[in-house]
Amino acid sequence: MGDRDWKRREFLQATSAWTGAALGFGWATGFVRGQDSVPLRDVSWLADVQQPPQPPVVLDPPLPALLSPPGAPVISTVEGWRPAREELRRKWLEFLGPMPESRPELRVETVAEEQVDGVLRRRVRYRLEEDLAVEAYLLIPGESIPGRDARGRRAGVVALHPTTNDTIDEIAGVKGEAKNHLGLQLARAGFVVSCPLCFLWHNAPSLPAAVESFKARHPQALGMRKMLYDAQRGVDLLVAHPELVDPRRIGAVGHSLGAKETLYLTAFDDRVRTGVFSEGGIGFPSTNWNASWYLGKAIEQPGFPLNHAQLLALIAPRPFLLLGGEAGPGAADGDRSWPYVEAALPVYRLHGTPSRLGLLNHREGHSLSANSLVKVLDWLKTYTL
Numbered sequence: 001m002g003d004r005d006w007k008r009r010e011f012l013q014a015t016s017a018w019t020g021a022a023l024g025f026g027w028a029t030g031f032v033r034g035q036d037s038v039p040l041r042d043v044s045w046l047a048d049v050q051q052p053p054q055p056p057v058v059l060d061p062p063l064p065a066l067l068s069p070p071g072a073p074v075i076s077t078v079e080g081w082r083p084a085r086e087e088l089r090r091k092w093l094e095f096l097g098p099m100p101e102s103r104p105e106l107r108v109e110t111v112a113e114e115q116v117d118g119v120l121r122r123r124v125r126y127r128l129e130e131d132l133a134v135e136a137y138l139l140i141p142g143e144s145i146p147g148r149d150a151r152g153r154r155a156g157v158v159a160l161h162p163t164t165n166d167t168i169d170e171i172a173g174v175k176g177e178a179k180n181h182l183g184l185q186l187a188r189a190g191f192v193v194s195c196p197l198c199f200l201w202h203n204a205p206s207l208p209a210a211v212e213s214f215k216a217r218h219p220q221a222l223g224m225r226k227m228l229y230d231a232q233r234g235v236d237l238l239v240a241h242p243e244l245v246d247p248r249r250i251g252a253v254g255h256s257l258g259a260k261e262t263l264y265l266t267a268f269d270d271r272v273r274t275g276v277f278s279e280g281g282i283g284f285p286s287t288n289w290n291a292s293w294y295l296g297k298a299i300e301q302p303g304f305p306l307n308h309a310q311l312l313a314l315i316a317p318r319p320f321l322l323l324g325g326e327a328g329p330g331a332a333d334g335d336r337s338w339p340y341v342e343a344a345l346p347v348y349r350l351h352g353t354p355s356r357l358g359l360l361n362h363r364e365g366h367s368l369s370a371n372s373l374v375k376v377l378d379w380l381k382t383y384t385l
Contacts, residue, residue: 006256018268042354045375049321049358052342057282062380063309063343067350076348086371088310089268095298095306097221099229100283102193104130106233106240118142119187121172128233129217134202137172137186137195140244146384147190155249155384156238157191158265158272159183160231161198161257168195171258179370182253184298189377190332190385192245200225202295203384211292223293224264235272247271251384253376255368256332260294266320267311274356274383275315278323278368281332282308282340292294312357313345319383323372328365335361356383 066074066084075081091123106126113122120140128134141147147154159182161171169174172195173184174182183195204210213220214226239247254262261278266275281287283305289295298304312320322341324333348355362372 008075011247032094032158041382042218042356042377045378046354046356046358049360050341050345053338053361057338061337063307063339065346066310066313066343067346068279069141069191075350076136081347082301084221085314089314090120092306092314093268095222096225096228097218098321099218099221099225100129103229103233106236108237108240115142116173117184117188118145119184121174121184121187124237126233126237129344132199132202132217134196134230134233136234137168137183137193138237138241139172139183139193139195140192141190141192142291145188149246152337153242153244153246154190154192154246155251156235157183157193157251157253157380157384158231158234158238158262159186159193159195160234160252160261160265161195162254162256162258165201167201168197171195179368179373181281182255182373185373185377186380191251191380192238192241194234194237196230196237198261199223199230207291207293222295223291223297224260227261228264228268231261233381235265235269239271240349249273249384251275251380253278253380255328256366258291263308263311266318272318274319274380276321276323276354276379278372278376279325279330279366282312282322282337284308286336287332307340309340309343312340313347315357316344316348317351317356319377319379320358321376322359322360322385323376324361324363325365325367326361326363330366332366333359333361334363337361359380 075084104127108124108126111125112122122138124138125133125135159171161167166175166354171179171183173181182191186193199214200210202206204213206276211223240244248271250271252262252265252272255278259277262275262277266272284299290300291296322337324337325331338359341357343357348357360375
């Protein structure tokens with residue numbers, strides 16, 4: 001047995017306890033359905049991720065109050081927030097630029113499939129845009145893995161890969177270290193998982209080349225708008241399998257680059273019931289949001305009116321968890337991310353308590369560690385399954 005096989009075996013043994021325990025979480029969890037549907041139970045550690053850091057973190061300048069818009073009455077009800085939310089959503093989409101409003105039929109084709117760890121790992125190709133196809137993995141738990149409802153369906157998760165040349169092969173467990181096989185771990189825990197390919201690796205020799213190709217097709221759209229569109233197609237891939245997936249129970253998760261996509265997907269697609277954002281850098285200064293494949297240089301202009309606390313507010317009251325690694329090479333979130341959570345919490349509180357928004361600062365650097373993964377699984381299972 002090679003070193004990689006030994007490491008994989010050790011990781012699976014180390015995580016079998018939390019995977020088995022996770023399989024007992026939330027299978028009968030009920031939801032109150034509707035526009036503002038909320039789960040009927042919570043993770044036991046919710047209060048722990050809603051404690052402000054000490055000493056307090058203060059941004060300069062501070063984030064604008066979401067419920068006290070300049071020149072307008074203070075917003076104190078959900079009814080008062082809804083028009084403000086729609087206006088905020090409109091401003092963000094206007095900034096991000098246009099993508100095709102009508103998404104074409106997927107026309108899913110199977111490229112290859114195999115069984116691994118009790119999961120059917122299927123590589124598929126589907127239409128991303130009218131004349132553009134892309135590949136993804138669809139991970140389907142076997143019948144021996146709990147989690148099916150009375151109709152045989154499961155909750156679904158869009159798992160968005162980080163910056164790596166192994167792209168979807170890593171997150172789906174084909175390549176790389178087992179600790180990075182997030183999509184496969186989710187499938188082993190009972191979710192049907194889609195792992196779509198980010199456009200930066202769509203037959204392009206470099207990230208700038210991928211942006212140039214995209215811009216030739218959609219010159220008015222930002223890279224982040226393209227990522228949002230593609231992530232929504234990842235949701236489409238799940239709901240295109242109604243025999244497998246309950247469309248009312250969809251989650252999203254991503255690390256680093258994938259976390260950025262998760263934030264935008266959850267904010268702008270109400271089909272997503274909950275999200276987990278791991279080390280994506282919630283603040284513009286935290287990471288390279290000014291890159292041409294994300295938001296570009298406009299965010300550096302003095303007085304730029306948009307910020308990511310607003311996106312967290314668009315997600316309310318749906319559960320959303322941020323993970324931060326605090327320090328070390330590449331670490332993008334931590335105590336400095338708290339002001340964004342704090343700014344959005346008043347919007348969550350309009351919908352009642354508890355507010356299902358929090359920051360887990362695991363202080364393990366730019367990683368999704370095994371300890372953090374326990375929390376991720378618990379969060380997704382509690383609020384999606």
